[in-house]
Amino acid sequence: MARVLTPRAEDFPRWYQDLIAKAQLADNGPVRGTMVIRPTGYALWERMQGEMDARIKAAGAENAYFPLFIPESYLRREAQHVEGFSPELAVVTHAGGKELAEPIVVRPTSETIFGEFMAKWVDSYRDLPLLLNQWANVVRWELRPRTFLRTTEFLWQEGHTAHATEADAAAYARRILHHVYEDFMVNLLAIPVVPGRKTVGERFAGATNTMTLEAMMGDGKALQMGTSHELGQNFAKAFDITYSSQAGSLEHCWTTSWGSTTRMIGGLIMVHGDDSGLRIPPRLAPVQANIMVVKAGEGVAEAAAKLRDELAAAGVRVTLDDRADVPFGRRAVDAELKGIPVRIEVGPRDLAAGNAVLVRRITGAKAPVPLGEVVAAVTAALKADQQQLFDDALALREERTVDVKTLGDALEAAQTGWARVPWSAVGVEGEAEANGKAVTVRCL
Amino acid sequence: MARVLTPRAEDFPRWYQDLIAKAQLADNGPVRGTMVIRPTGYALWERMQGEMDARIKAAGAENAYFPLFIPESYLRREAQHVEGFSPELAVVTHAGGKELAEPIVVRPTSETIFGEFMAKWVDSYRDLPLLLNQWANVVRWELRPRTFLRTTEFLWQEGHTAHATEADAAAYARRILHHVYEDFMVNLLAIPVVPGRKTVGERFAGATNTMTLEAMMGDGKALQMGTSHELGQNFAKAFDITYSSQAGSLEHCWTTSWGSTTRMIGGLIMVHGDDSGLRIPPRLAPVQANIMVVKAGEGVAEAAAKLRDELAAAGVRVTLDDRADVPFGRRAVDAELKGIPVRIEVGPRDLAAGNAVLVRRITGAKAPVPLGEVVAAVTAALKADQQQLFDDALALREERTVDVKTLGDALEAAQTGWARVPWSAVGVEGEAEANGKAVTVRCL
Ligand SMILES: [Zn+2]
Ligand SMILES: [Zn+2]
Numbered sequence: 001m002a003r004v005l006t007p008r009a010e011d012f013p014r015w016y017q018d019l020i021a022k023a024q025l026a027d028n029g030p031v032r033g034t035m036v037i038r039p040t041g042y043a044l045w046e047r048m049q050g051e052m053d054a055r056i057k058a059a060g061a062e063n064a065y066f067p068l069f070i071p072e073s074y075l076r077r078e079a080q081h082v083e084g085f086s087p088e089l090a091v092v093t094h095a096g097g098k099e100l101a102e103p104i105v106v107r108p109t110s111e112t113i114f115g116e117f118m119a120k121w122v123d124s125y126r127d128l129p130l131l132l133n134q135w136a137n138v139v140r141w142e143l144r145p146r147t148f149l150r151t152t153e154f155l156w157q158e159g160h161t162a163h164a165t166e167a168d169a170a171a172y173a174r175r176i177l178h179h180v181y182e183d184f185m186v187n188l189l190a191i192p193v194v195p196g197r198k199t200v201g202e203r204f205a206g207a208t209n210t211m212t213l214e215a216m217m218g219d220g221k222a223l224q225m226g227t228s229h230e231l232g233q234n235f236a237k238a239f240d241i242t243y244s245s246q247a248g249s250l251e252h253c254w255t256t257s258w259g260s261t262t263r264m265i266g267g268l269i270m271v272h273g274d275d276s277g278l279r280i281p282p283r284l285a286p287v288q289a290n291i292m293v294v295k296a297g298e299g300v301a302e303a304a305a306k307l308r309d310e311l312a313a314a315g316v317r318v319t320l321d322d323r324a325d326v327p328f329g330r331r332a333v334d335a336e337l338k339g340i341p342v343r344i345e346v347g348p349r350d351l352a353a354g355n356a357v358l359v360r361r362i363t364g365a366k367a368p369v370p371l372g373e374v375v376a377a378v379t380a381a382l383k384a385d386q387q388q389l390f391d392d393a394l395a396l397r398e399e400r401t402v403d404v405k406t407l408g409d410a411l412e413a414a415q416t417g418w419a420r421v422p423w424s425a426v427g428v429e430g431e432a433e434a435n436g437k438a439v440t441v442r443c444l
Numbered sequence: 445m446a447r448v449l450t451p452r453a454e455d456f457p458r459w460y461q462d463l464i465a466k467a468q469l470a471d472n473g474p475v476r477g478t479m480v481i482r483p484t485g486y487a488l489w490e491r492m493q494g495e496m497d498a499r500i501k502a503a504g505a506e507n508a509y510f511p512l513f514i515p516e517s518y519l520r521r522e523a524q525h526v527e528g529f530s531p532e533l534a535v536v537t538h539a540g541g542k543e544l545a546e547p548i549v550v551r552p553t554s555e556t557i558f559g560e561f562m563a564k565w566v567d568s569y570r571d572l573p574l575l576l577n578q579w580a581n582v583v584r585w586e587l588r589p590r591t592f593l594r595t596t597e598f599l600w601q602e603g604h605t606a607h608a609t610e611a612d613a614a615a616y617a618r619r620i621l622h623h624v625y626e627d628f629m630v631n632l633l634a635i636p637v638v639p640g641r642k643t644v645g646e647r648f649a650g651a652t653n654t655m656t657l658e659a660m661m662g663d664g665k666a667l668q669m670g671t672s673h674e675l676g677q678n679f680a681k682a683f684d685i686t687y688s689s690q691a692g693s694l695e696h697c698w699t700t701s702w703g704s705t706t707r708m709i710g711g712l713i714m715v716h717g718d719d720s721g722l723r724i725p726p727r728l729a730p731v732q733a734n735i736m737v738v739k740a741g742e743g744v745a746e747a748a749a750k751l752r753d754e755l756a757a758a759g760v761r762v763t764l765d766d767r768a769d770v771p772f773g774r775r776a777v778d779a780e781l782k783g784i785p786v787r788i789e790v791g792p793r794d795l796a797a798g799n800a801v802l803v804r805r806i807t808g809a810k811a812p813v814p815l816g817e818v819v820a821a822v823t824a825a826l827k828a829d830q831q832q833l834f835d836d837a838l839a840l841r842e843e844r845t846v847d848v849k850t851l852g853d854a855l856e857a858a859q860t861g862w863a864r865v866p867w868s869a870v871g872v873e874g875e876a877e878a879n880g881k882a883v884t885v886r887c888l
Binding site (some may be wrong): 027103 | 473479480481483489506507511512514515530531533534537547548560562578585587597710
């Protein structure tokens with residue numbers, strides 16, 4: 001069989017770009033670091049949005065929409081924040097045919113503008129907690145872009161909340177980390193993420209604590225899949241977000257922010273992809289089962305349509321590929337590249353025996369199934385293979401994570417995977433040394 | 445009763461801004477013409493998106509996402525397009541701490557960048573039609589902004605399609621106009637829109653035909669609620685979107701584009717709002733029924749919770765307001781401002797008689813209903829009041845539209861409503877004269 005992608009073992013980054021191109025997930029945009037998310041890729045994002053949004057709403061947050069354009073002066077109000085983002089900003093200087101009096105920043109994140117309006121909307125302790133979220137695009141100029149992972153423009157949700165007490169803010173930031181992000185990543189993406197805290201050096205600009213979910217990719221490297229920040233009173237003081245307490249005193253709020261992005265698509269690819277393409281966890285998959293007419297023949301079209309209706313009635317997201325004039329091999333390779341979990345082949349020969357052939361993308365298993373048992377077999381396969389992907393990812397992570405006692409051993413282990421090392425053996429100086437060798441302390 | 449809003453008859457534009465502020469739909473953003481869409485307003489947009497998106501997908505289009513940033517040179521490739529949009533552009537000149545070699549335009553619309561990629565993706569007639577849509581923000585610098593109606597940044601969906609023949613493109617642009625937009629506006633928004641063609645002078649920049657859906661607002665003026673454009677081969681020629689035909693020749697595609705925006709929220713307000721606030725059509729409403737505990741008392745909380753569960757089980761989008769410590773009058777005024785279609789009051793006195801009180805926002809009707817009949821009464825009210833809003837809007841439009849024979853009579857009629865006049869009595873010169881008097885030819 002002709003090789004479809006650069007094998008992962010040969011060149012992992014190249015395999016990644018090959019897969020994105022050949023599965024038609026995304027293209028590079030004309031402006032440096034931007035991307036065009038194609039329908040196959042965007043359907044993944046829509047599924048992620050829907051599942052994540054339901055969890056965010058269940059955590060009590062409401063969606064809103066804040067402007068793309070932020071006055072440059074807003075960012076300057078919080079010292080660490082402006083320092084952290086300045087090198088990445090895109091700035092609008094001309095609009096409506098004129099030069100602007102004050103330059104406008106294209107939002108790299110929206111803590112500042114949420115802060116400005118939270119200050120207007122919060123009056124008394126009765127208005128708290130104020131729990132907001134938005135789905136939006138943001139821009140951070142990228143010098144070394146990589147599709148989905150680091151792009152100049154990306155899509156995300158950003159939550160921003162204000163609380164009366166530090167404890168309430170801390171609890172909410174953790175609720176989002178675990179009940180929204182971790183739950184989604186483990187149960188939908190089938191990725192065994194490790195929750196933890198970032199070191200002081202790796203914190204978000206303006207945060208007092210940054211919590212992260214780290215996942216191990218197929219090459220043993222780590223990817224940050226989502227973050228939840230406690231911002232202390234830093235933004236509340238910069239934007240005067242105050243409330244009158246039950247006792248009548250004027251207090252500053254405690255705020256949080258948290259985000260997850262289209263980078264998750266990159267993580268999904270790098271955790272579950274193989275040398276034939278993407279493998280999408282069944283619970284996430286926009287299309288869970290693809291019925292393929294192998295070739296035309298007596299009763300084939302009818303049998304395929306009947307299976308599609310039965311699967312749809314059973315709640316399976318199903319498509320029917322009846323392009324009998326396009327070579328079957330080409331269509332099969334394409335469906336494997338795109339990672340559709342289950343393929344049901346319907347052709348004259350198997351049909352004569354009363355069968356269809358069930359091919360499972362995740363395990364590679366292939367077997368004839370009596371027509372009357374297809375729905376049950378597909379449902380069982382979707383469930384089992386969701387678990388299989390998670391188990392495989394977990395097994396890889398455990399295999400590639402070692403417990404070490406010294407920084408030296410940790411740096412060695414980081415060449416092929418992760419090292420679990422006591423922070424007392426690393427410290428701030430050790431972290432700097434590791435960073436110099438392109439190794440990062442991912443979480444505490 | 446204290447007046448909540450400036451009455452519509454006194455000052456319609458002021459009433460509109462009052463309503464948006466007091467119903468907490470939106471605030472003005474810090475950068476000229478931008479807006480913050482608050483949760484109450486954004487929930488309307490989410491419902492619009494969901495319903496519209498389902499219709500767009502049913503019409504065969506797939507969602508994708510294209511970059512916010514477009515090289516300035518792209519816009520210059522189609523002469524009418526650049527001329528139409530130049531005065532409204534926001535331009536990024538600095539990014540990543542440096543001045544850019546080529547200025548970047550923040551998309552005012554995406555025909556050009558879709559064109560660039562359609563040219564790459566379309567190869568043969570088998571790739572056609574290519575039917576794409578995206579949900580995104582766009583920026584057009586506004587000198588006279590009005591919340592939702594004309595804002596510097598707004599949210600929208602923009603569809604872009606490529607076809608093999610002029611006839612196929614024409615049919616698809618009409619399919620979207622009628623089966624997506626008109627169906628949604630009539631059946632969800634309860635707005636009797638008039639579909640028609642724009643005059644040559646009112647066409648989209650670069651279109652060969654612009655079709656529109658016009659609605660009459662509460663003050664007798666017209667609002668464009670959505671547009672669908674035939675672009676001929678203008679963009680196909682500017683971006684080289686070609687295909688090899690079945691006969692083997694190389695042909696330019698025929699393209700369309702079509703869009704609907706957050707302006708629809710403005711239209712919804714101006715068509716259905718009254719002096720007490722918004723009135724949301726029940727099928728659109730994020731919250732259809734609001735159960736209000738009038739005051740605490742024996743069994744009140746239990747009865748209210750039971751009604752909520754019953755209504756939810758019957759598929760009604762329901763909320764429970766049990767803040768018995770907040771004055772009932774204040775809560776009722778707020779719910780009326782926000783336009784929730786049905787209110788169910790639960791209090792000790794009515795409960796003793798086995799009743800709740802059903803208050804219908806749209807008709808103003810108020811009557812006690814036995815607890816066991818609340819679900820049926822609410823369901824019936826939601827259905828009837830959806831129709832009532834449509835009927836009222838249609839009656840107003842018919843009352844305010846006159847048939848006239850001359851341009852002079854049309855201009856007079858336009859002071860209080862619409863005039864239906866033969867195009868032969870207007871013509872291009874008449875249109876120019878009308879425009880000079882702030883009257884526009886809305887559709888043919
Ligand atoms: Zn302060
Ligand atoms: Zn050409």
